[in-house]
Amino acid sequence: MTDRLPALFLGHGNPMNALAHNAYTAAWRHLGASIRRPRAVLVISAHWYVPETGVTVSTSPRTLHDFGGFPDALYQLHYPAPGDPALARRVQKLLAPLPVRLDQSWGLDHGAWSVLRHVYPAADIPVVQLSIDATKPAAFHVEIGRRLAPLRAESVLLLGSGNLVHNLRAYAWHEPERDPYDWAVRFEDQARQMMLANDTASLVGYDSLGPDAALSVPTPEHYLPLLYVQATRQADDGVEFPVSGMDGGSISMLGVRIG
Numbered sequence: 001m002t003d004r005l006p007a008l009f010l011g012h013g014n015p016m017n018a019l020a021h022n023a024y025t026a027a028w029r030h031l032g033a034s035i036r037r038p039r040a041v042l043v044i045s046a047h048w049y050v051p052e053t054g055v056t057v058s059t060s061p062r063t064l065h066d067f068g069g070f071p072d073a074l075y076q077l078h079y080p081a082p083g084d085p086a087l088a089r090r091v092q093k094l095l096a097p098l099p100v101r102l103d104q105s106w107g108l109d110h111g112a113w114s115v116l117r118h119v120y121p122a123a124d125i126p127v128v129q130l131s132i133d134a135t136k137p138a139a140f141h142v143e144i145g146r147r148l149a150p151l152r153a154e155s156v157l158l159l160g161s162g163n164l165v166h167n168l169r170a171y172a173w174h175e176p177e178r179d180p181y182d183w184a185v186r187f188e189d190q191a192r193q194m195m196l197a198n199d200t201a202s203l204v205g206y207d208s209l210g211p212d213a214a215l216s217v218p219t220p221e222h223y224l225p226l227l228y229v230q231a232t233r234q235a236d237d238g239v240e241f242p243v244s245g246m247d248g249g250s251i252s253m254l255g256v257r258i259g
Helices: 023-034 085-095 110-119 138-154 182-196 200-204 211-216 224-231
Strands: 007-011 040-050 054-056 101-103 127-133 156-162 239-243 255-258
Touching (some): 007 023, 023 110, 023 239, 040 085, 040 110, 054 085, 085 127, 110 127, 138 156, 138 200, 138 224, 182 200, 200 224, 224 255
Parallel strands (some): 040 127, 054 101
Antiparallel strands (some): 007 255, 054 127, 239 255
């Protein structure tokens, strides 16, 4: 038996999920209700993808509407969770000697709040975001995740937010309910098997897995949050997939629970 919190990777999909009541948002709410309440959440979101490692240090992180072309109602949403400067500095210490900038300008992007709005709707749990360094290879992000793993035993929920399969060029914009592409299904199934086998090396080497992977991960930012979560895995941790589905044929909504 362990007191560690699990680590989660959630496919956030369309920002409109923030307003939606569907199978994905219901599963997110169930996760929030079923996991022991954390003292804070550390989010690694696909949408803070910059050429450095930074961590939010604001006491009141602002809600970022980092998208365009959506209904006005989406821009009216706010997720007023507090920040946690002490956790930000703890992250900085865990990652030393890597330079980690304490960031006052970022807030909670939609990869964070569109999901957290359902997982913890009261917005009463402090949230800190960690950026993804766009200049670094996949193995770097696994090493960051390994260094962050002790937080799970400190009542911090590590949450990666992205999408295992994320190909907007192939997305069926006028048919979001369409059947998933065969290549998307094959790559998602392959990734599931790698996670079940705890095969981190193959997950890191996704760009050498052939055409299905190339179509599923044409750019890395939505895939990399999964590696942070996978990297926190301990010897006695299991893996579950509490959320599943494919949106528009080419966006995997797969959720992964480690531990």
